[in-house]
Amino acid sequence: MGVFKKLVGRRRGVDDLIFDTVNIILMLILIVIMLYPMLNTLAISFNVSTDSVRGGIHIWPREFTTFNYEHVFTEATILRAGLTSVLRTVIGTALGVFASAMVAYTISRPHFFMKKFVTLAFVLTMYMNAGLIPSYLLHRELGLVGSFWVYILPTLIGVFNIIIIRSFIEGLPETLFESARIDGAGEFTQFFKIALPLSLPVIATVSLFVAVAQWNQWFDVFIYNSSIPELSTLQYELMKVLSNSNAAYGSGAGAADQFARSASGQIETVTPQSVRAAMTIVVSVPIICVYPFLQKYFVKGLTIGGVKG
Amino acid sequence: MGEPASPLAVTEDLKKVKKPKKQRKPRNGFKYFFRRCREQKELVWMSAPFLIWLFIFRYLPLGGWVMAFQDYRPARGFFDSEWAGLKHFRFLFSDQRFMEVMRNTLAMSIINLVLGFVTAITLAVLLNELRNVKFKRIVQTISYMPHFLSWVVVAGLVSSALAMEDGIVNILLMNIGLIDEPIMFLGVGEYFWGIIGASDVWKSVGWNSIIYLAAITMIDQEQYEAAEIDGASRLQRIRYITLPGIRSVVIILMIMNIGYILESGFEAQYLLRNPMNMDYAENLDIFVLRYGISMANFSLATAAGMFKTVVSFIFLFSANSIAKKLGEARLF
Numbered sequence: 265m266g267v268f269k270k271l272v273g274r275r276r277g278v279d280d281l282i283f284d285t286v287n288i289i290l291m292l293i294l295i296v297i298m299l300y301p302m303l304n305t306l307a308i309s310f311n312v313s314t315d316s317v318r319g320g321i322h323i324w325p326r327e328f329t330t331f332n333y334e335h336v337f338t339e340a341t342i343l344r345a346g347l348t349s350v351l352r353t354v355i356g357t358a359l360g361v362f363a364s365a366m367v368a369y370t371i372s373r374p375h376f377f378m379k380k381f382v383t384l385a386f387v388l389t390m391y392m393n394a395g396l397i398p399s400y401l402l403h404r405e406l407g408l409v410g411s412f413w414v415y416i417l418p419t420l421i422g423v424f425n426i427i428i429i430r431s432f433i434e435g436l437p438e439t440l441f442e443s444a445r446i447d448g449a450g451e452f453t454q455f456f457k458i459a460l461p462l463s464l465p466v467i468a469t470v471s472l473f474v475a476v477a478q479w480n481q482w483f484d485v486f487i488y489n490s491s492i493p494e495l496s497t498l499q500y501e502l503m504k505v506l507s508n509s510n511a512a513y514g515s516g517a518g519a520a521d522q523f524a525r526s527a528s529g530q531i532e533t534v535t536p537q538s539v540r541a542a543m544t545i546v547v548s549v550p551i552i553c554v555y556p557f558l559q560k561y562f563v564k565g566l567t568i569g570g571v572k573g
Numbered sequence: 574m575g576e577p578a579s580p581l582a583v584t585e586d587l588k589k590v591k592k593p594k595k596q597r598k599p600r601n602g603f604k605y606f607f608r609r610c611r612e613q614k615e616l617v618w619m620s621a622p623f624l625i626w627l628f629i630f631r632y633l634p635l636g637g638w639v640m641a642f643q644d645y646r647p648a649r650g651f652f653d654s655e656w657a658g659l660k661h662f663r664f665l666f667s668d669q670r671f672m673e674v675m676r677n678t679l680a681m682s683i684i685n686l687v688l689g690f691v692t693a694i695t696l697a698v699l700l701n702e703l704r705n706v707k708f709k710r711i712v713q714t715i716s717y718m719p720h721f722l723s724w725v726v727v728a729g730l731v732s733s734a735l736a737m738e739d740g741i742v743n744i745l746l747m748n749i750g751l752i753d754e755p756i757m758f759l760g761v762g763e764y765f766w767g768i769i770g771a772s773d774v775w776k777s778v779g780w781n782s783i784i785y786l787a788a789i790t791m792i793d794q795e796q797y798e799a800a801e802i803d804g805a806s807r808l809q810r811i812r813y814i815t816l817p818g819i820r821s822v823v824i825i826l827m828i829m830n831i832g833y834i835l836e837s838g839f840e841a842q843y844l845l846r847n848p849m850n851m852d853y854a855e856n857l858d859i860f861v862l863r864y865g866i867s868m869a870n871f872s873l874a875t876a877a878g879m880f881k882t883v884v885s886f887i888f889l890f891s892a893n894s895i896a897k898k899l900g901e902a903r904l905f
Contacts, residue, residue: 301730319739370620389631395878397865398637451615480723567787
């Protein structure tokens with residue numbers, strides 16, 4: 265009961281005790297609901313695929329193997345898709361965050377005469393969306409279809425990111441910029457030497473947002489580059505595995521097709537279910553490992569942006 | 574730069590700053606504009622490339638809306654395609670399928686909106702009532718996790734959780750004794766909206782609670798202490814202090830979300846639909862995709878997309894002005 269007492273803390277009467285108990289139970293249920301699907305997938309990804317088909321695996325593998333991962337990591341398509349995913353995430357984040365920060369800096373300057381105009385022009389686009397087809401035609405005109413840059417350019421700047429960074433820069437002491445101006449620093453110097461270094465917490469937050477969006481994106485691959493294997497990404501490959509099993513939904517063909525692979529002499533097989541599980545873990549692990557460390561920052565960033573925006 | 578400026582340079586700088594004030598030129602017109610551009614040319618250089626980007630990628634496509642009023646043929650382009658007037662809009666509103674699509678869109682959007690608000694606010698309130706800081710932080714961190722997963726991953730998790738054989742939901746329901754036979758959740762159209770709503774809550778409830786939790790921590794602690802002295806119970810404190818305290822944040826977020834009333838989401842529906850639940854799964858975005866990309870009927874798809882944006886704008890402005898009339902917090 266020691267743990268329980270610790271969780272409940274100093275209690276003030278029976279009502280309080282009941283409330284805290286119910287609350288803690290609810291939170292524990294929430295934790296289970298949030299974690300179970302991923303743990304289940306993790307267990308299946310480490311379980312022998314022909315055994316997983318029998319069912320009954322929960323959060324621990326029954327017959328342990330790493331073969332599903334070996335299969336995923338030796339598949340040329342998946343490796344290449346992984347490379348594209350990493351590239352679009354790195355390039356997209358670097359360029360996107362830089363661009364957002366620069367716009368945010370200009371509209372954070374109280375003396376900038378186009379401040380209102382620039383802000384309005386960006387904010388309007390949050391609700392004014394031309395739609396899929398006009399954008400598609402534009403990107404085709406610009407020669408972006410079938411190119412890597414369709415992953416980067418159309419989504420370069422996020423309005424919400426600008427708002428978050430702007431709020432942060434506006435919160436910096438104006439005297440810093442003033443004294444730099446007196447020392448003869450221009451706007452570029454003030455941006456690179458003062459605004460950018462001091463905004464690192466918010467830059468980290470926005471980088472996380474942009475990186476996650478880039479890493480998780482599959483729709484632009486599907487629309488623009490689905491016929492070019494070199495430009496496929498991990499999420500898109502996973503999506504294909506998923507939609508193959510969806511298309512077979514109800515026809516009973518889902519688990520039936522297995523494909524054999526021989527590795528190091530012995531023959532083991534993988535099923536779509538196991539490949540899907542291993543790939544799900546591969547695409548999710550990088551982000552899951554990173555976000556808890558940035559939690560302090562993004563909670564703050566989200567709050568600033570939400571309250572002021 | 575780098576070395577400290579001499580006092581002389583500073584006084585010279587001050588002179589420079591003072592100069593334009595004395596001249597008192599007219600504050601509008603092209604001349605004024607270009608003068609300001611020259612004065613702040615660095616800031617102009619900094620924002621110009623991105624304004625050009627914004628124009629090309631966000632405003633130029635709006636010109637594509639003319640397609641909605643044409644029988645657009647890719648080979649002919651915008652200028653030589655035949656005008657069709659309101660033909661495509663008339664077709665949409667008389668089309669049985671489009672009406673179903675609108676029904677699905679609105680239903681899923683409203684379900685997601687209401688469920689999303691209620692669950693996120695509830696979670697924030699409950700988190701705030703946790704006394705153990707460490708436990709609170711663990712719950713928060715875990716609840717944020719699904720937000721970072723892609724919809725592709727989430728759709729996979731949802732479809733395995735709902736599977737007929739070996740899906741955890743069916744196993745649980747059977748064990749409790751609520752059902753005797755496993756249910757094919759994704760095979761029954763009527764369940765689809767609920768499944769989307771639940772998946773959306775699973776993915777975003779933790780994330781959405783962040784802002785409410787922040788709003789709750791800004792409430793004056795003295796109010797709680799006073800209420801405690803007066804003998805208010807925990808539930809009463811939530812009812813009379815916490816909830817009124819986050820009212821304005823809730824209203825602002827609601828206005829912002831009402832602008833997205835026709836955005837019922839795309840990825841979840843697209844990834845979880847199958848031939849058996851299609852009649853309930855197809856929403857406006859999937860409709861646009863199906864007509865536009867798969868069937869290459871650009872004009873009809875553009876008309877549907879345009880309809881979406883216009884309705885969003887109307888909803889946003891009405892919600893905002895209603896909030897204004899009621900004397901509530903508003904967006905602009």
